[in-house]
Amino acid sequence: MSSPEEAAxxxxxxxxxxxxxxxxWTTGRAAIGGxxxxxxxxxxxxxxxxxxxMTVGMFHVEQVLVEEKLPIALEMFVSLMIDxxxxxxxxxxxxxxxxxxxxxxxxxxxxHVEVDGEVDHHLLRHTLEMSTVPADxxxxxxxxxxxxxxxxxxxxxxxxxxxxxxxxxxxxxxAADCRVTxxxxxxxxxxxxxxxxxxxxxxxxxDLERIAYRIEQADHRGTFYFAQLPTxxxxxxxxxxxxxxxxxxxxxxxxxxxxxxxxxxxxxxxTDTSGNPSAAKVYAAARVIxxxxxxxxxxxxxxxxxxxxxxxxxxxxxxxxxxVNLDVPAVIRLGGNSxxxxxxxxxxxCKELPAxxxxxxxxxxxxxxxxxxxxxxxxxxxxxxxxCPRIVPAFVGAPGAFSFPLxxxxxxxxxxxxxxxxxxxxxxxxxxxxxxxxxxxxxRHSGGVLRDDNGSPALAISGExxxxxxxxxxxxxxxxxxxxxxxxxxxxxxxxxDDEEEVA
Amino acid sequence: xxxxxxxxxxxxxxxxxxxxxxxxxxxxxxxxxxVVAGCTPGKxxxxxxxxxxxxxxxxxxxxHGAFDISTIFVPARLVKDAAIExxxxxxxxLLLVPDRVPLWDAMEIAAAARTHGASFVGxxxxxxxxxxxxxxxxxxxxxxxxxxxxNAPTGDGGAVGVVSRSGGMTSxxxxxxxxxGATISTLVHVGGDSVLGLRIPDVALLFQDDPETGAIVxxxxxxxxxxxxxxxxxxxxxxxxxxxxxxxxxxxxxxTRFSHAGAIIEGNRGTHAGKVKALQDAGATVVDxxxxxPGAAMGALGRGE
Numbered sequence: 001m002s003s004p005e006e007a008a009x010x011x012x013x014x015x016x017x018x019x020x021x022x023x024x025w026t027t028g029r030a031a032i033g034g035x036x037x038x039x040x041x042x043x044x045x046x047x048x049x050x051x052x053x054m055t056v057g058m059f060h061v062e063q064v065l066v067e068e069k070l071p072i073a074l075e076m077f078v079s080l081m082i083d084x085x086x087x088x089x090x091x092x093x094x095x096x097x098x099x100x101x102x103x104x105x106x107x108x109x110x111x112h113v114e115v116d117g118e119v120d121h122h123l124l125r126h127t128l129e130m131s132t133v134p135a136d137x138x139x140x141x142x143x144x145x146x147x148x149x150x151x152x153x154x155x156x157x158x159x160x161x162x163x164x165x166x167x168x169x170x171x172x173x174x175a176a177d178c179r180v181t182x183x184x185x186x187x188x189x190x191x192x193x194x195x196x197x198x199x200x201x202x203x204x205x206x207d208l209e210r211i212a213y214r215i216e217q218a219d220h221r222g223t224f225y226f227a228q229l230p231t232x233x234x235x236x237x238x239x240x241x242x243x244x245x246x247x248x249x250x251x252x253x254x255x256x257x258x259x260x261x262x263x264x265x266x267x268x269x270x271t272d273t274s275g276n277p278s279a280a281k282v283y284a285a286a287r288v289i290x291x292x293x294x295x296x297x298x299x300x301x302x303x304x305x306x307x308x309x310x311x312x313x314x315x316x317x318x319x320x321x322x323x324v325n326l327d328v329p330a331v332i333r334l335g336g337n338s339x340x341x342x343x344x345x346x347x348x349x350c351k352e353l354p355a356x357x358x359x360x361x362x363x364x365x366x367x368x369x370x371x372x373x374x375x376x377x378x379x380x381x382x383x384x385x386x387x388c389p390r391i392v393p394a395f396v397g398a399p400g401a402f403s404f405p406l407x408x409x410x411x412x413x414x415x416x417x418x419x420x421x422x423x424x425x426x427x428x429x430x431x432x433x434x435x436x437x438x439x440x441x442x443x444r445h446s447g448g449v450l451r452d453d454n455g456s457p458a459l460a461i462s463g464e465x466x467x468x469x470x471x472x473x474x475x476x477x478x479x480x481x482x483x484x485x486x487x488x489x490x491x492x493x494x495x496x497x498d499d500e501e502e503v504a
Numbered sequence: 505x506x507x508x509x510x511x512x513x514x515x516x517x518x519x520x521x522x523x524x525x526x527x528x529x530x531x532x533x534x535x536x537x538x539v540v541a542g543c544t545p546g547k548x549x550x551x552x553x554x555x556x557x558x559x560x561x562x563x564x565x566x567x568h569g570a571f572d573i574s575t576i577f578v579p580a581r582l583v584k585d586a587a588i589e590x591x592x593x594x595x596x597x598l599l600l601v602p603d604r605v606p607l608w609d610a611m612e613i614a615a616a617a618r619t620h621g622a623s624f625v626g627x628x629x630x631x632x633x634x635x636x637x638x639x640x641x642x643x644x645x646x647x648x649x650x651x652x653x654x655n656a657p658t659g660d661g662g663a664v665g666v667v668s669r670s671g672g673m674t675s676x677x678x679x680x681x682x683x684x685g686a687t688i689s690t691l692v693h694v695g696g697d698s699v700l701g702l703r704i705p706d707v708a709l710l711f712q713d714d715p716e717t718g719a720i721v722x723x724x725x726x727x728x729x730x731x732x733x734x735x736x737x738x739x740x741x742x743x744x745x746x747x748x749x750x751x752x753x754x755x756x757x758x759x760t761r762f763s764h765a766g767a768i769i770e771g772n773r774g775t776h777a778g779k780v781k782a783l784q785d786a787g788a789t790v791v792d793x794x795x796x797x798p799g800a801a802m803g804a805l806g807r808g809e
Binding site for chain 2: 261
């Protein structure tokens, strides 16, 4: 229910005492006042109003569950988790369950579960015999616990917690509340679950996380992972310095995130583009990071010796910085293959930005560049970053301009959960400025995508092949820009960020 | 000596005709790995980089005798069947390279491996590399950069064994250690998932028994219990060689996954602070800044500045 009136109406409809529970992504709700009992609809309304004013972590409580208050004789706790040491599922069972179970680990029985979801009934019965559960309820409780394990197997849960499992005064065994985390990597086999973002987060997905996830699903070339982190910046605490974080590689990103935190900054987000991502994907990641307000700068760093070709990342990042005219300091460690070329591209492309943009290589340790970043932020005279619409040149969409489509979003592609929207773009070339020399420049930097057709650019390959050449064409755009001839623009609107913009 | 892989091991490649399988076969052979055969259903009789292709593992075994290792490069959703096929054909060590293998599939593979006395590295592993000898999977990107970056042991028993939960950081650890003057016995990326075949404690025991290895460097992460279990091995005296560790994810809070499927704090389990304390209490060295890792390792080997 999302209003006190609805809560009262449900309580009235049930015609008996009810229990109210906040619907929030957290455990231990009773301890924070997130569970309450109400004997009358008026009490239900009062509790609901109080709960809807609560905040859990970064998020306001938006929903309250109102249900029949069960006549409880006994509360139990049943949780299926994956035991990484045993490489097998296990059940944690306490016959004295309920709130605060986390603090009472010593009274929890641990019961092995087979990988097909079957539980050892004898062991369960033995455990029950030592409990206070009435003997005539044992078989019903065993059946309920076995069903919980089978359900976890069926939905491929990485955890499934029933707290409490209740024996009522009239002898029924009921799962009164349940929390399930489904394995991200198995969601594709479970369309019946209707999961829109297959990712473990500690909060409901934010708008930016949804935008990022759509890009990730639409373009499977490499990894793009984006999660927003809790910052106290939301409270406007003075002196806090929030940075946009762009990592590369899971472990390297975590290590770099620690380095920037050790240097006294608060990361606004965790981002990882790796696994040889396309330039378009790196570009989109940078755009999403820069959609967060209040950043004092942009910090990029990964494992340091990435095996991916780092110049693609440099082109993608430079394009994003140029489009939003970055005016806060940025430090990017591009260590790995083609790192020298990557640093040169980044420095040269960004040299006229209001921001200081510096690139580093594998022999510059993260702690060192975090200190360098700090110096740049300390020296920076302007204010914090304010997100702004991207700058799109006037020749985009102009009649007579040369253009061809980009499309790398195979909906429901190899990794997708199906139905992911395509991500599309278009390459534009300002023909009015294409002298034979400029055309030659464009063709030379197009990585074989374009040819010189009597002084004008034309496709050298089929339109179908050209549609996935975003990395080549982003490189072409930036190289022409560096040569003082900004006649190429790769238009890659990020769905959710760029839908309502005006063309400049 | 080295652990898990050297130039004498007979290696099979499952999914050899795919893009990854093909590329990795070339790289592995280029580094010195004895890749004997590959398989892809329906592709028997083909040839990839001079390696004969069979329809299935059993046919490859019939033609070439038993394999020491099978490396698996098939799409994530097919990994379970490929792995169980190899286990049932008698292969005792598997390398599961693909990312995004479902958790319950990994547990099924583990159950089959237990039944048949096999073990596996991964899923979601970059591989295992013994400098100067051989590699399975690929660490270092290219054979020539891997040769340039990672120093082979000199036979003095003072090489470093590296075990990491991050692929990129496996390369990084090896690279920065060698720049500080170290030699490497073997680099092992155990994989980024929560259910893995060989885990950090298992690999530490292999390094403990390897005469070439003088110290063990660990790149750990939040989530799971691998680092805590390693601490128990140190505390109980089963691992006595110096252990130098860095644990990533200090800033992470509960419930949000950090790229790797295994890098998630669940409840109060798998926190950064808990892992650091367990390792330090057991007597391991834990560095707070990754850049301090090579120096600490050289110090532990008695080769500090």
